[in-house]
Amino acid sequence: MKKFYITTPIYYVNSEPHIGSAYTTIIGDIIARYKRLTGYDVFYLTGTDEHGQKILQAAKEKGKDPQLLCDELSEKFKKLWEDLNITNDYFIRTTDPNHMKTVQLFVSKMLENGDIYKGIYKGWYCVPCETYWNEEEIEIDENEKQVCPSCGRPLNFVEEENYFFRLSKYTEPLLNHFKNNPDFVEPEFRKNEMLKILESGLKDLSITRTTFNWGILMPNDPKHVIYVWVDALINYISAIGYERDEETFNKWWPADVHLIGKEINRFHSIIWPAMLMSVGLPLPKKIFAHGWLTVNGQKISKSLGNAIDPREFVKKYGNDVIRYYLTRDIVFGKDGDFSEENLVQRLNSDLANDYGNLLHRTVAMVVKNFDSIIPKPEEILETDKILIEHFENLLNKYYAYMDSFKLTYALEEIWSYIGNINKYFDENKPWILAKEGNKKRLATVLYNTLEAILRVATLLMPFMPDSSNEVYKRLSQNVKPSEVFEKKWNVLKSGQKVTHGKPLFNKIDLSKFEKIAVKKEKQDLQKQNTEEGVVLISFDEFKKIDLRVAEILEAEKIKKSEKLIKLLIDLGELGKRQIVAGIAKYYNPNELIGKKIVIVANLKPAKLMGVESQGMLLAAKINDKLTLLTVDNDIEPGAKIS
Numbered sequence: 028m029k030k031f032y033i034t035t036p037i038y039y040v041n042s043e044p045h046i047g048s049a050y051t052t053i054i055g056d057i058i059a060r061y062k063r064l065t066g067y068d069v070f071y072l073t074g075t076d077e078h079g080q081k082i083l084q085a086a087k088e089k090g091k092d093p094q095l096l097c098d099e100l101s102e103k104f105k106k107l108w109e110d111l112n113i114t115n116d117y118f119i120r121t122t123d124p125n126h127m128k129t130v131q132l133f134v135s136k137m138l139e140n141g142d143i144y145k146g147i148y149k150g151w152y153c154v155p156c157e158t159y160w161n162e163e164e165i166e167i168d169e170n171e172k173q174v175c176p177s178c179g180r181p182l183n184f185v186e187e188e189n190y191f192f193r194l195s196k197y198t199e200p201l202l203n204h205f206k207n208n209p210d211f212v213e214p215e216f217r218k219n220e221m222l223k224i225l226e227s228g229l230k231d232l233s234i235t236r237t238t239f240n241w242g243i244l245m246p247n248d249p250k251h252v253i254y255v256w257v258d259a260l261i262n263y264i265s266a267i268g269y270e271r272d273e274e275t276f277n278k279w280w281p282a283d284v285h286l287i288g289k290e291i292n293r294f295h296s297i298i299w300p301a302m303l304m305s306v307g308l309p310l311p312k313k314i315f316a317h318g319w320l321t322v323n324g325q326k327i328s329k330s331l332g333n334a335i336d337p338r339e340f341v342k343k344y345g346n347d348v349i350r351y352y353l354t355r356d357i358v359f360g361k362d363g364d365f366s367e368e369n370l371v372q373r374l375n376s377d378l379a380n381d382y383g384n385l386l387h388r389t390v391a392m393v394v395k396n397f398d399s400i401i402p403k404p405e406e407i408l409e410t411d412k413i414l415i416e417h418f419e420n421l422l423n424k425y426y427a428y429m430d431s432f433k434l435t436y437a438l439e440e441i442w443s444y445i446g447n448i449n450k451y452f453d454e455n456k457p458w459i460l461a462k463e464g465n466k467k468r469l470a471t472v473l474y475n476t477l478e479a480i481l482r483v484a485t486l487l488m489p490f491m492p493d494s495s496n497e498v499y500k501r502l503s504q505n506v507k508p509s510e511v512f513e514k515k516w517n518v519l520k521s522g523q524k525v526t527h528g529k530p531l532f533n534k535i536d537l538s539k540f541e542k543i544a545v546k547k548e549k550q551d552l553q554k555q556n557t558e559e560g561v562v563l564i565s566f567d568e569f570k571k572i573d574l575r576v577a578e579i580l581e582a583e584k585i586k587k588s589e590k591l592i593k594l595l596i597d598l599g600e601l602g603k604r605q606i607v608a609g610i611a612k613y614y615n616p617n618e619l620i621g622k623k624i625v626i627v628a629n630l631k632p633a634k635l636m637g638v639e640s641q642g643m644l645l646a647a648k649i650n651d652k653l654t655l656l657t658v659d660n661d662i663e664p665g666a667k668i669s
Contacts, residue, residue, distance in 0.1 A: 031067040032279040033059055036287050037074040037119065037262050040100035041085045044107050045334040046365055047320045047327045053350055054359060055286050056113045060489035061429050064508055070279050072266050074119035075101040078242040079157045079255035093241050097122055110338055112346055119266040121258055127243050129265035130258050135246045136306040148189040148233040151182040157255045159233050177290055189233040190251060197301035198229045210313060212296045214360040217289060217316040221296045232298065260299045282311040292316040315432060318362035339543050347491035348374050354434040354490060367542040371535045381445050383531035389476045390501060394527045396461050401477060402470035403521040411475050414451045415516045417444055418482055425486055441486055448479045477502060478519040485511040494531055501526045573629035574668035576658055582616035588636050592616055599665020601628060607640035613653045625656040625668060
């Protein structure tokens, strides 16, 4: 059997998983499912990265032992992948004893080969990225401080005794490998970024630290801890038994593809291959570096409230919908935005209307006209042949796109074919055939439509396994999905009973639609209520409020109102305005004239008792007592309060 070894990056356990960290894992699962479907023996690896200074700092901040923190967060990743129905074959942790032994063995081989030496490291280090940067690589911020070119945060200048890897030795071998294997790194523009680094010449890499001890100790020199990235990269071979299980290792290595985010491309496309060259192992066949994911146009961040647990999206929209949207709207390899508005549009249009409704109305006609039994097809006409030919064309494109990880293009071709099926159904007018009593032709049209739907469901199995299995169930088909790829038309078994259930996908009412991020923000604000009942807001939110000093020029009660007074106020450079305030029970209009009060100047205009108010005054109230907020000393109207 053909084999396929696919990996995701191992995720750093310094924070909770979110939709961004789930993205690569979902993509990996789609590819792994596709390969299994087409006859491959697949090993799909994911896991967690648990060493390094950043983990140690996070543990100290929480007052926890670092191993305990790693255990808790690693378990959250494992549970998330289970809940998202990820079909990984193994979950590796860098604190696993077997992995730690493998790392020491690997580094020992590099030492024996003369590729590691001891020296003094002087340079810049980013703790959040766990990355060393050369002087020419760092950036300078507006305060003339050295910052990380990757994350933009301040760098630490480090001077300490380190072990170094002779990375410079592998500049030419790597350039030759890139030249001889043009598809080694994808997409093309990511490969070109790596070539630019190689062509400028590589420098030796510091691979140990001595300022902390949370990591794997250097063989025969326990004062040194192995650099977290060296440790992490070795997971790809420790998971499959390197120097521990020769048969398993030889079966799977080299990996067919490492799926990674673009920010760690240098580690995977340059440092990792050089390490493998050092110990004499073959290089992975492909590194595929995808872009960053934003949510509703914003970078994923806890402070922005959009670092949302993917289960929240799944709970609202369904696992298949999330998987479909991530691959249909976001081109794998490029930066993309997870937009809930676009997701809902895809759900309502593509999934509910185009696909789900097609199944629903076809099955309904089989129930009505053939007592729920799938009929046998009769004479095949030209229109039927066209439908069959379109699928054969689709299948060839599907293979090509899936094998090259162009998942979006594969889905576009499938939906184009779904359009062909709907067109076939509408043009053959089965409802007219039923009315005319033309059962033979009706049987053929309904059979071909269901056959096409079954084949679409099969192609969609890697993307949407739950709904595809539901299609098989509703059509009572126990055929192996792999047979659908192998067999010609008429794989659908006649005589089976169909089930006319609820719609395959539920549409979202746009008039009642509320984004999860907005709902979460409201919930977070409610949770922030203090014991006194005060809602906490951020400083950025407070800065949006424009508070000004205003002088009251005129005041009069509003007719037919017991509590409203209309005020004409002077706001200096902002001019004169009219505001309405509910203070008639506490102040007579005459005593208000000349007072310097505080108002919100950037409030949207509103009408009270038909009178427009262009702002809101501030007052303090307790029980039945109300007092206007005024200024301590005399100041010009329009003065801004800050």
